[in-house]
Amino acid sequence: MTTQLRTEQILAVAAEQWPHHPAIIEAGQSISYQQLHERMLQLARRLRNAGLGSGMGLGVMAGNGSPFVAAMLAGMGCGAAVLPLAPQLQRAELDSLIADTGLHAILDDGSGSVSSPGHAITLDFAAQQWRLTWTGTPRDKPIAPNIEAAFIRYTSGTTGASKGVLLSHQRVLERVKAARQALRLTPDDTILWVLPMAFHFLVTILAYLHCGASIVVCRNLLAQSLLEHANRYRASMLYAAPMHYRLLAADRSGQLFTSLRRAISTTSALPLSIARNFQQRYRLPVLQAYGIIEAGLPLLDGDPASADPETVGRPAPGFEISLLDDNGRQVEQQQIGRLALRGPGMFDAYLKPWRRSEQIMVDGWFMTGDLARQTASGKIVICGREKAMINVSGNKVFPEEIEAVLDRCPEIRESRVFGREHPLLGEIVCAEVVTEPGMTLNVEAVLGHCRQRLSPYKIPQLLQLVSSIDHTPNGKIQRHEA
Numbered sequence: 001m002t003t004q005l006r007t008e009q010i011l012a013v014a015a016e017q018w019p020h021h022p023a024i025i026e027a028g029q030s031i032s033y034q035q036l037h038e039r040m041l042q043l044a045r046r047l048r049n050a051g052l053g054s055g056m057g058l059g060v061m062a063g064n065g066s067p068f069v070a071a072m073l074a075g076m077g078c079g080a081a082v083l084p085l086a087p088q089l090q091r092a093e094l095d096s097l098i099a100d101t102g103l104h105a106i107l108d109d110g111s112g113s114v115s116s117p118g119h120a121i122t123l124d125f126a127a128q129q130w131r132l133t134w135t136g137t138p139r140d141k142p143i144a145p146n147i148e149a150a151f152i153r154y155t156s157g158t159t160g161a162s163k164g165v166l167l168s169h170q171r172v173l174e175r176v177k178a179a180r181q182a183l184r185l186t187p188d189d190t191i192l193w194v195l196p197m198a199f200h201f202l203v204t205i206l207a208y209l210h211c212g213a214s215i216v217v218c219r220n221l222l223a224q225s226l227l228e229h230a231n232r233y234r235a236s237m238l239y240a241a242p243m244h245y246r247l248l249a250a251d252r253s254g255q256l257f258t259s260l261r262r263a264i265s266t267t268s269a270l271p272l273s274i275a276r277n278f279q280q281r282y283r284l285p286v287l288q289a290y291g292i293i294e295a296g297l298p299l300l301d302g303d304p305a306s307a308d309p310e311t312v313g314r315p316a317p318g319f320e321i322s323l324l325d326d327n328g329r330q331v332e333q334q335q336i337g338r339l340a341l342r343g344p345g346m347f348d349a350y351l352k353p354w355r356r357s358e359q360i361m362v363d364g365w366f367m368t369g370d371l372a373r374q375t376a377s378g379k380i381v382i383c384g385r386e387k388a389m390i391n392v393s394g395n396k397v398f399p400e401e402i403e404a405v406l407d408r409c410p411e412i413r414e415s416r417v418f419g420r421e422h423p424l425l426g427e428i429v430c431a432e433v434v435t436e437p438g439m440t441l442n443v444e445a446v447l448g449h450c451r452q453r454l455s456p457y458k459i460p461q462l463l464q465l466v467s468s469i470d471h472t473p474n475g476k477i478q479r480h481e482a
Helices: 009-017 033-050 066-077 091-101 169-183 197-211 223-232 242-250 272-282 399-406 443-451
Strands: 022-026 029-032 057-061 081-085 105-108 119-125 128-134 149-154 164-168 190-193 214-217 237-240 262-265 286-292 296-300 320-324 337-342 366-374 380-385 390-392 395-397 412-422 426-435 462-465
Touching: 009 033, 009 197, 022 033, 022 066, 029 033, 033 066, 033 119, 057 066, 057 091, 066 081, 066 119, 066 197, 081 091, 081 197, 149 169, 149 197, 164 169, 169 197, 169 296, 190 197, 190 223, 197 214, 197 296, 223 242, 237 242, 242 262, 242 272, 262 272, 272 286, 320 366, 380 399, 390 412, 390 426, 395 399, 399 412, 399 426, 399 443, 443 462
Parallel strands: 022 214, 057 081, 057 105, 081 149, 190 214, 190 237, 237 262, 262 286, 426 462
Antiparallel strands: 022 029, 105 128, 119 128, 149 164, 286 296, 320 337, 337 366, 366 380, 390 395, 412 426
């Protein structure tokens, strides 16, 4: 009988197979798989000695790097469910997470905006002092009933309340294996890492460790730094957000990537103009990936030879998708429907209120909340969020489509489109825009640009200049409530 692996054992297996292979390269230093595993075991012993045990919840707050990876896996190695915490969290946000999850302790490297509330002890780790703070949650109160929980992450909450998503070790491993297969990773791969690990530890970081790849941590996100790191360490893949591709596409140094074979965009829709500018600049297409906390990485445009920058590709191995109408029936080909999916590594439960995944699924399908269509070639195009959709006299309007048009205006850096109630039309389209530095907003010129590219009911009826647009910690536009 085969014993089921636990999540932290991914690193143990990798250390055995590739002991001297670089696991993480940061600040000019290389940490091998063996070294990373030893650090993880060392910290796990200290956490257990401090009282961390099975069934507890541990928040980990630290910046990008090998200590964060080791701390996450060390917490799981103690039997705790681990919640990654972004160092930018403010006091109210941190207090809310502690209350919502029932975390027992928080481990942090001191880089956070605020310190954790509660009784703290100091642990020496990774050549610095970390704090382990007990929150006051009774230690005999498990974080999840009847589940050997491994991991907790919160949804982005772009159009509603953020939800705590819980995964068991079995589900984590299922999704990591599926992501490794979808990304076609090998020990020869080197990934240039620019995203916050607190939001992308699962699935991608674990998938890289699972296959023995090397992760190059780049903390300076300017285009020249990305190019320098990628070329110095012979990066084969860049997994980044649209913001990073925008910066790279705007670079005028003439320098090219010398070893990069795949550039993958995630976190939010990639504007077509950025994708085209990047490909023209670097002679490499940008592939899109669709990730969702409840399911992992179910959709990916994985082949540069047939890349389509408007799509998120086809279902990853083991995944199925369905596009449904409001009555739960399959829509006709190339029609917009509600995106439903099922496959390996689906989440186990929502934390609060506690609901198992089987209580949430609809006939075995997880309803993502996204609207999508399928192209003639079988690839999926994400059209927008159901809650963000604007209804103008019965016509469906997707903010993302209008934002893509607005963002192609030379004076506009970024836009946010939303609906506003109207007594006759139901809703009208409104937009907030941020201009490029030194440029002014010519409203008539922008509306003329929209009239040439959009149906009349999609054209913004209100265009407002703002100084900035809020984003979620994951980089997505923070939507106005419908």
